[in-house]
Amino acid sequence: MTTDHAALGRPIGGPSALAGDVRRFAHLTVTLAIQEFKLRFFGSALGYVWQLMRPLMLFGVLYVLFAVIIKVGGSAKYFPVVLLLNVVIYTFFAEVTTASVRAVVDKENLVRKIRFPRLVIPCSVVLTGCFNLGLNLIVVLIFALIYGVPVRWEWLLAPPMVLLGAVLALGCAMLLSALFVRARDIAPIWEVLLQVAFYGSPILYPIEALNKYPIAQQIVACNPLAALLIEIRHVVIDPTAPDLYTVFGGVWWRVLIPITLGVATCVVGYWYFNREAPRIAENL
Amino acid sequence: MPSEPPHTGRPAVVVDGLGKTFAVPREHVMTIKERALHPLKRVRHDTFEALNGVSFEVEQGEFFGIVGRNGSGKSTLLKCLAGIYNADAGEMYVDGRMSTFIELGVGFNPDLAARDNVIMNAIMLGLTPKQARSLVDPVIEFAELEEFVDLKLKNYSSGMHVRLAFSVMLQAQADIMLIDEVLAVGDASFQQKCYDEFNRMRDEGRTILFVTHDMGSVTRFCHRALLLERGRIVTIGDPAEVASEYLELNFGRETGETTTKGDVDERPGDRSARIVEAWIEDDTGERVVTCMQGRTYAFKAVVEFLEDVDDPAFTWIFYRSDHLEMMVATTAWRTERSGHFANGQSAVVTVSFENVFGPGRYHPSVIVAHRGRGHDVIDRWDQIFSFMVAGPYAAGGAVDVAHQIDIDRAVTPPPSTSSLQRAS
Numbered sequence: 001m002t003t004d005h006a007a008l009g010r011p012i013g014g015p016s017a018l019a020g021d022v023r024r025f026a027h028l029t030v031t032l033a034i035q036e037f038k039l040r041f042f043g044s045a046l047g048y049v050w051q052l053m054r055p056l057m058l059f060g061v062l063y064v065l066f067a068v069i070i071k072v073g074g075s076a077k078y079f080p081v082v083l084l085l086n087v088v089i090y091t092f093f094a095e096v097t098t099a100s101v102r103a104v105v106d107k108e109n110l111v112r113k114i115r116f117p118r119l120v121i122p123c124s125v126v127l128t129g130c131f132n133l134g135l136n137l138i139v140v141l142i143f144a145l146i147y148g149v150p151v152r153w154e155w156l157l158a159p160p161m162v163l164l165g166a167v168l169a170l171g172c173a174m175l176l177s178a179l180f181v182r183a184r185d186i187a188p189i190w191e192v193l194l195q196v197a198f199y200g201s202p203i204l205y206p207i208e209a210l211n212k213y214p215i216a217q218q219i220v221a222c223n224p225l226a227a228l229l230i231e232i233r234h235v236v237i238d239p240t241a242p243d244l245y246t247v248f249g250g251v252w253w254r255v256l257i258p259i260t261l262g263v264a265t266c267v268v269g270y271w272y273f274n275r276e277a278p279r280i281a282e283n284l
Numbered sequence: 285m286p287s288e289p290p291h292t293g294r295p296a297v298v299v300d301g302l303g304k305t306f307a308v309p310r311e312h313v314m315t316i317k318e319r320a321l322h323p324l325k326r327v328r329h330d331t332f333e334a335l336n337g338v339s340f341e342v343e344q345g346e347f348f349g350i351v352g353r354n355g356s357g358k359s360t361l362l363k364c365l366a367g368i369y370n371a372d373a374g375e376m377y378v379d380g381r382m383s384t385f386i387e388l389g390v391g392f393n394p395d396l397a398a399r400d401n402v403i404m405n406a407i408m409l410g411l412t413p414k415q416a417r418s419l420v421d422p423v424i425e426f427a428e429l430e431e432f433v434d435l436k437l438k439n440y441s442s443g444m445h446v447r448l449a450f451s452v453m454l455q456a457q458a459d460i461m462l463i464d465e466v467l468a469v470g471d472a473s474f475q476q477k478c479y480d481e482f483n484r485m486r487d488e489g490r491t492i493l494f495v496t497h498d499m500g501s502v503t504r505f506c507h508r509a510l511l512l513e514r515g516r517i518v519t520i521g522d523p524a525e526v527a528s529e530y531l532e533l534n535f536g537r538e539t540g541e542t543t544t545k546g547d548v549d550e551r552p553g554d555r556s557a558r559i560v561e562a563w564i565e566d567d568t569g570e571r572v573v574t575c576m577q578g579r580t581y582a583f584k585a586v587v588e589f590l591e592d593v594d595d596p597a598f599t600w601i602f603y604r605s606d607h608l609e610m611m612v613a614t615t616a617w618r619t620e621r622s623g624h625f626a627n628g629q630s631a632v633v634t635v636s637f638e639n640v641f642g643p644g645r646y647h648p649s650v651i652v653a654h655r656g657r658g659h660d661v662i663d664r665w666d667q668i669f670s671f672m673v674a675g676p677y678a679a680g681g682a683v684d685v686a687h688q689i690d691i692d693r694a695v696t697p698p699p700s701t702s703s704l705q706r707a708s
Contacts, residue, residue, distance in 0.1 A: 009294060009295075009296075009298070009377040009378050009379030009380070010377060010378055010379065011375060011376065011377050011378075012364075012365060012367055012376035012377065012378050013367060013370075014364075014367060014369060014370025014371060015367055015368055015369070015370065023412070024410065024412075027407055027412060027413055028407060028408070030413075031403070031404060031407050031413065035393065035396065035400065035404060038396065038400070039393065039395055039396065109387075109390065109391075110390060110391055110408065111368075112363075112368065112386070113368070113384075113386040113387045113390045114366070114368065114384055114386070114390045114391075114408050114409070115366050115367035115368055115384065116408065185317060278370040279370060281363075281368050281369060282306065282369060282370075
């Protein structure tokens with residue numbers, strides 16, 4: 001056959017994580033995310049209210065238990081607001097990553113029937129989560145205003161920081177969804193890890209509650225999610241709360257540990273998903 | 285017969301040396317626990333060559349059929365073309381916007397209304413959200429589902445579901461379409477509508493690659509067709525030839541011996557001769573069990589004489605599977621004096637004819653009788669074997685005799701005699 005390949009038209013490649021034009025990628029991601037978002041609230045009487053209720057109920061229980069009865073918050077300023085924000089961000093992270101585990105397998109009918117950039121699937125899961133997160137954050141904002149947290153220009157830093165959390169969630173989502181195709185026991189493993197992350201992050205307690213155990217405190221802060229929560233609290237809600245630099249005892253390179261881990265999760269997640277993408281349809 | 289495709293410059297689709305191999309693990313290791321318990325156990329793989337060195341070109345505006353038996357690789361070929369599977373070898377090129385229809389209604393969600401599903405489906409097919417939204421009305425209109433546009437898809441009947449999906453496919457307006465056996469669904473009137481649309485698309489000069497089992501639609505629509513078997517191209521070219529080759533592949537598998545083992549004692553007759561075996565030969569002299577329509581076959585039976593017999597009558601009766609007597613070939617009328625056969629002598633009785641039977645299964649009987657009208661039976665073997673008749677045209681009659689149909693438009697019948705003329 002002829003060797004003049006350019007004259008033969010566009011070559012057909014196999015499926016991949018990111019092939020095709022950016023606009024189609026965006027359209028697909030947004031459409032799938034909106035569809036998923038709609039589906040979640042169709043058919044239930046209270047619809048969207050449930051999405052608000054879940055973190056709020058969890059917050060209510062935790063608030064009564066840890067801020068009123070046990071008082072782990074100690075002298076931490078605006079602890080209820082911090083608690084609510086933590087719960088909302090953790091709920092987002094947990095929901096997105098849990099949903100992403102089965103995402104590719106659940107979208108089997110698409111994966112096996114049509115060509116589209118495979119990365120759309122984890123991206124749309126994260127985007128659906130972001131819709132919920134955005135609405136929940138409005139509740140946090142209202143609560144913060146009612147509680148009397150002073151309004152400061154640093155509040156503008158909150159969205160980019162939350163976005164970092166979404167990127168971290170995307171990194172995990174890519175890794176988990178691709179791994180699940182090969183090994184089905186990722187689902188229970190990830191459930192357990194999320195439990196560990198819940199208690200292993202300063203969600204229920206402020207990080208200074210661990211001041212007596214500096215090693216434990218620093219290990220906790222190595223978790224990228226925990227590091228993000230610490231920084232958001234410091235920057236947005238209470239500048240007197242410890243930041244990462246303080247937590248790591250002023251050793252600046254240790255601050256790089258959670259950052260590196262977070263970046264590594266995203267890089268490895270993308271790398272692995274990209275590697276698996278061409279064969280996902282066959283391995284399902 | 286389809287008209288010639290409009291020929292322009294470069295081909296719409298080029299496939300060059302395409303190969304695809306699947307690794308089939310012998311034991312499926314799915315969990316980490318299993319892997320942890322048996323760290324040294326290697327997962328052994330059997331490789332399965334789904335496609336091997338497949339090369340072809342499809343011209344612009346061509347209606348191209350891809351046929352093959354189950355597991356021949358045609359769906360894999362389509363999925364490689366669609367970019368769903370990664371090809372292991374070879375190259376493919378496409379010129380124009382291509383849409384894939386491995387299944388109708390990809391991305392349909394039963395909990396969403398028809399409108400949302402149409403948009404979703406169209407976006408999956410590569411349209412922008414704006415294009416997709418403007419598609420909703422024409423799609424709903426074509427599917428005749430205006431009253432149900434806001435109904436959730438789970439409340440649709442399966443026929444409505446298919447209609448909706450099919451009209452998205454038609455309205456998506458791709459230059460090149462890959463279609464996988466979509467006509468297997470829907471009721472007869474919907475299928476007819478599909479056929480009409482196929483005709484229209486062909487006349488519009490769209491390029492269509494069409495995977496099917498239905499040889500009727502191959503010969504009706506395709507300009508060219510390709511026959512796959514075990515991942516390789518067997519034939520590529522004229523649809524009618526490809527269709528008949530496909531049928532031969534499908535039914536001509538069990539060649540060789542056809543005679544069923546029957547107990548001689550249970551057969552009627554006085555045993556002065558016995559039928560030993562019977563078979564079918566095609567025009568090359570090879571034994572077959574499937575007869576293609578329109579070809580000539582020889583039906584042969586060996587008779588061994590156990591006594592001296594004068595002028596026996598030999599008869600073949602061909603029964604359709606519903607016991608309709610299709611044809612009787614006998615020497616009793618034509619060659620009454622068939623001669624003297626001595627004890628121990630054998631004879632081969634051959635009936636050959638051009639096969640005009642309609643597709644289906646047939647059971648011939650072979651009868652040897654004493655001279656006369658054939659009632660004084662020497663040996664009669666009913667259902668000596670069965671054979672299939674296969675043909676690309678399944679119009680429906682019991683026989684398909686070579687014929688010609690003319691339509692003469694110019695004649696206007698006189699009003700008073702019109703009914704008479706229709707009868708004549």
